[in-house]
Amino acid sequence: MGIGGIGLSAFARILKARGFTVSGCDSAASELTRQLVQEGIEVSVGHGASHLTGVDVLIASEAVERDHPEIAAARAAGTEVRPRMALLSELLLSGPSVGVVGTHGKTTTTSMIAVAMYGAGLDPAAFVGGIIPQFGSNARAGQGPFVAEIDESDQAFQSLRCQTAVFLNADDDHIGTPGKSQAVYWETVEEQHAAFGRFVGQAQQVLYCHDWPGLPEFLGAGQVALGYGVQEGADYRATELRPDPEGTSFTVTFRGEVLGQARVAMPGLHNVQNALAALATTHLYGGEFVHAAAALAEFGGPRRRWERVGSLDGAIIIDDYAHNAAKVAAVVGAARQTGRRVRIVFQPHRYLRTQQSWPRLADSLMPADEVILLDIASAGEDVIVGIDSTLIAHRMYEQGHRGIHYLPAQGQALAYLRGSVQPGDVIVTVGAGDVWKIGRELAGVPF
Template sequence: MTDFSTSQPPSSDSLPSQPPQQHYHLLGIGGIGMSAFARLLSAKGHRVSGCDEASSELTQSLRAEGIEVAQGHDAAHITAFGKLDVLVASEAVPKTHPELLAARAAGIEVRPRMALLDELLRSGPSVGVIGTHGKTTTTSMLAVAMAGAGLDPSAFVGGIVPEFGGNARVGAGPFVAEVDESDKGFAGLCCQTAVFTNAEDDHVGGNQATYWETVEEQHAAFARFVGQAERVLSCADWEGLDELCKQAKEHLRYGQAEHADYRAVNLQPDEEGTSFDVLYKGEKLGEARVGLPGTHNVLNALAALAVTHLYGGDFAAAAAALADFRGPGRRWQRIGELDGALVVDDYAHNATKVASAVQAAHQTGRRVRVVFQPHRYLRTQQSWPKLADALMSADEVLVMDIAAASEPPIEGIHATLISGRMTEGGHEGVQYQPDRAALKKYLRETASQRDIIVTMGAGDVWKIARELVHGDPEGQA
């Protein structure tokens, strides 16, 4: 096994020649990924500006940090902030975007988002986290564990991490990054250590610029990514990953499976999380705990502890840091209580994530009440039977209307497909509830101390959880 525990960032002589301070302009700077780039670039001394369609908490926080943000999209932005050196855009940005066209006409470099991430990954010791599920939580845990273990990671995360007050952390390294498979450019990235959590058929089909035509094409990209890394750490419990890692230069595994190099054993779940022992090649490294329920979070924490161990971090200190970790924003986020009921918000939006979140809710020992908002018409068309089946074990399910996410409706695709299948399957506690005010009124009238209310989905269902706990915005029911 290659020993990276003493890895140091390359000397200045070995790094590619770095340009002087540059001016980067980021399209969609209010997005969770672009805002993290903005913070990392600014911390490196570059000037950063950007624009987004609407103002948000993220854009407001960027302004407070001295980053220039304009609302809306306009070709005039190419000159409004002064001379630009680089315009950064994701694949989701239309090629006819006015700022893209204006930048090209002005001879300004247009750099894909993934090309920028590739530069950061190649600049020193790095860890890229890929997979269909668990990337944000695993990347967050990895950064928290490394920092707790005496290392000083930089981090790029697709969520808000309370431990470092945002979605980016600046440190000496290693650089830890969540790598989003919805951007096809991810396949060409190169990192030192690839963490491969799982592979399913998300972001496949349809006309989305960021969607893959087939699952085989997407999985081939996973295989290319891990094949370019110096080593890969894959989840031994997820069937099929070994096949995708056949070209890996060095292949280690983590999980509960007996053949895993890093194993979680003696799991002891309770209402708040799970305690477990960690073995490395059969030898006990120590005891660990994750303060989030669900077996999937044990695996996420195990991956973080394994990588921290590989980079020479103190295991006990890393485990202590993870025991205190309560998750990034929208990943099993405890919002508060409603008449004694625990209210949690979770980003779960496909069948596997939903099933894991329901399992985590049951681990609390409470009555599981789910408010589910399907996400996108295409995703619902592709997976509504699986979504319905994943929700069947919840005690009660309130199904909201589909969050369109700018997609046009698809004839015949409706949230009642999910609730109807559940009713036909014998579930007596499911109802379609399109009226938000009525939904909140019902939950306020029926919440009890034995309940856990979980809002699930990738749309704006998170607002329901916060309004149940903190009250409705003035003038709203």
């Protein structure tokens, strides 16, 4: 159930490739469900007990209520109802596995690991929360290692066990109020970080970002762990960074020994760190460094992660899924590396997240030359009175920024951008809602 979601569709593809008969349903058809049908997976629109005929196991998205009539019918019929994390656990335990965890960068890094391993001659299986252009899918059905993006918004992630945990960072995203529409969120950041510690502590070995403060504190006593980063002391280190408008070239060392030269074709220091994590993971699993580095140099990112959408009158148009302050800051930094006038179209995501972090969101946007603020994308949450995008605008103005425009409707933003575009611009649509449509409209890309 919920097969049209980015996670459940990846499970469907992997299971079908492993020889299972897979079907699914969702509330509406989409491009993704149509692709699944073309791949031989039966998809029904809507929900109903008739879908359960001949079904041994029902896997349900967390977005589906546990008392949903279809789930109730499955239980009444004796059909096993399995949470998606239980399925992910089985896949991780079925052989050599890599679990990528953290509050941001998971999709990009998981994709990079899969691409680097494949380029290095390994045969990875992959479970990713985004579409990897090289594979044309959010999943890959190789013999292994199995590389999986681990979603920390699902509290069951802490019970998962993998061979190698790749630990990117630990911020305070997905903190909410249980019992309301944000029920999948953590009650406190301390509770969430304790779960990170449990997940990481259960891995056979950990590869962690040496540049992110405090990550070693999450490790278990005596646990095998290696750090990666640009700072001194990292086991895997990126040195001699050579940034340019399209990305960054760098040297990779392992405990002082040069492994070779690498390049990431996306700007921003965070993408150097992500690429280094991928190269380090591939090295740990015996992949040829030079081939892994060559594959990464050709990787332009998964969809909606610094995705180059097109151009308009000499301006380049980028789209990115960033929706918390750290991610937004990284995207703005990447845009600055291009050397162009940075114009950010930002759509805050969820009322609760905005209530918790609007000052940090404002601060993360300050380095942009211009910021166009849309209304909040609710993602199904109830409106919180007094919380809106003008909070961000007012704070930025108070701190001296004079390039802020509150244009709540997408049509307003489109009209303004079309009338003011310059050849030296980089226009970046940023957010987890439907802000991506603006970039495609500007570039004339169908969707």
